[in-house]
Amino acid sequence: MAEIELRKLRKSYGAFEAIPPLDLMIEDGEFCIFVGPSGCGKSTLLRTIAGLEDVTAGEIRIDGTDVSQRHPGERGAAMVFQNYALYPHMTVRQNMGYALKLAKKPKAEIEETVERAARTLGLEELLDRKPSQLSGGQRQRVAIGRAIVRDPKVFLFDEPLSNLDAELRTRMRLELADLHRSLGVTMVYVTHDQVEAMTLADRIVVLRGGRIEQVGSPLELYDNPANLFVARFIGSPSMNFFRATADGNAIAITELPGLILPRPDFVPEGWSGLVGVRPEHFVINAAGGTEVRLRAVEHLGGVTYGYATLSAGTGICVDLEGRREPGAGDTIALSIPPECAFFFDERTEIRLR
Numbered sequence: 001m002a003e004i005e006l007r008k009l010r011k012s013y014g015a016f017e018a019i020p021p022l023d024l025m026i027e028d029g030e031f032c033i034f035v036g037p038s039g040c041g042k043s044t045l046l047r048t049i050a051g052l053e054d055v056t057a058g059e060i061r062i063d064g065t066d067v068s069q070r071h072p073g074e075r076g077a078a079m080v081f082q083n084y085a086l087y088p089h090m091t092v093r094q095n096m097g098y099a100l101k102l103a104k105k106p107k108a109e110i111e112e113t114v115e116r117a118a119r120t121l122g123l124e125e126l127l128d129r130k131p132s133q134l135s136g137g138q139r140q141r142v143a144i145g146r147a148i149v150r151d152p153k154v155f156l157f158d159e160p161l162s163n164l165d166a167e168l169r170t171r172m173r174l175e176l177a178d179l180h181r182s183l184g185v186t187m188v189y190v191t192h193d194q195v196e197a198m199t200l201a202d203r204i205v206v207l208r209g210g211r212i213e214q215v216g217s218p219l220e221l222y223d224n225p226a227n228l229f230v231a232r233f234i235g236s237p238s239m240n241f242f243r244a245t246a247d248g249n250a251i252a253i254t255e256l257p258g259l260i261l262p263r264p265d266f267v268p269e270g271w272s273g274l275v276g277v278r279p280e281h282f283v284i285n286a287a288g289g290t291e292v293r294l295r296a297v298e299h300l301g302g303v304t305y306g307y308a309t310l311s312a313g314t315g316i317c318v319d320l321e322g323r324r325e326p327g328a329g330d331t332i333a334l335s336i337p338p339e340c341a342f343f344f345d346e347r348t349e350i351r352l353r
């Protein structure tokens with residue numbers, strides 16, 4: 001068990017600064033997830049913690065000790081990779097025991113540790129197979145098993161599920177949540193999939209250009225995004241945005257004529273910017289709503305989404321709350337409950353509140 005503290009951690013590749021000085025505290029036992037678009041520095045940050053990249057400046061403290069100059073094997077952290085990185089010529093048993101063999105542990109101890117890890121992961125029947133005789137999900141479990149046998153204080157995962165199909169991803173997600181609960185160790189996990197982040201994380205760190213945009217629990221980020229970037233990134237389907245202007249004490253949404261919101265105190269007079277609304281927050285077909293024609297309707301079974309394109313080309317998504325009607329081509333009336341509207345400055349991307 002260990003906390004991880006990053007102090008003014010910086011990472012450059014030559015003249016390119018991938019991570020500008022960054023401070024972050026990851027609590028003991030926390031499941032902490034780094035998210036952000038491709039190239040935002042998630043892997044760089046994780047690999048720097050693991051010791052697979054050297055730090056340009058700053059400190060990485062694990063359990064109170066600065067490990068930034070230590071060899072990867074001496075940090076108490078174990079990394080699980082997206083491509084599993086298993087040895088193809090070794091059996092599952094040999095793959096899982098390899099780190100212990102290198103550490104010159106007694107044979108009986110290796111055997112026992114590997115079998116215990118195999119039981120935790122449901123791999124007992126597969127110990128004598130080679131990686132080529134396993135499914136993607138089983139390989140991923142072996143890769144995790146290889147980390148478990150080292151009894152690390154910290155697990156580091158770099159997009160461990162992105163090579164799996166959708167069904168397996170869901171199952172492995174639940175297994176990782178169980179594993180975190182049963183081991184009680186600190187886990188740092190990188191993904192570009194915000195559904196994974198929302199379902200697994202105690203806390204999410206949203207990164208852009210190597211900088212932290214916001215840190216918080218999944219629902220804190222969903223309910224209280226600090227800025228336009230986080231509001232866009234968290235939530236699936238994502239938040240809808242509309243150009244709007246304040247006129248006196250009213251806010252008019254340009255592309256939804258007739259839809260007027262009261263101007264909150266924190267929105268200045270004469271303001272213009274973006275109003276954000278989550279798909280599930282529209283009120284449908286109430287008196288006084290603004291009419292919109294649906295371009296497409298997606299029935300996912302329990303959930304139904306309607307899509308429309310507004311006059312200036314803005315695409316919107318509306319949660320139709322499981323309705324079987326309307327269909328594509330039909331018209332619905334939309335209103336926005338004032339307390340559900342978010343307000344953003346378009347230039348600075350800051351959220352007004």
Ligand SMILES: Nc1ncnc2c1ncn2[C@@H]1O[C@H](COP(=O)(O)OP(=O)(O)O)[C@@H](O)[C@H]1O
Nearest residue numbers: 013016018036037038039040041042043044045
């Ligand atoms: N070895 C390297 N040399 C130079 N630039 C790199 C290297 N590794 C990563 N980068 C750059 O650092 C940035 C962050 O990359 P990365 O951490 O892999 O992003 P992510 O994992 O979020 O997709 C990218 O702009 C990438 O091109």
Ligand SMILES: [Mg+2]
Nearest residue numbers: 042043044158
């Ligand atoms: Mg990456």
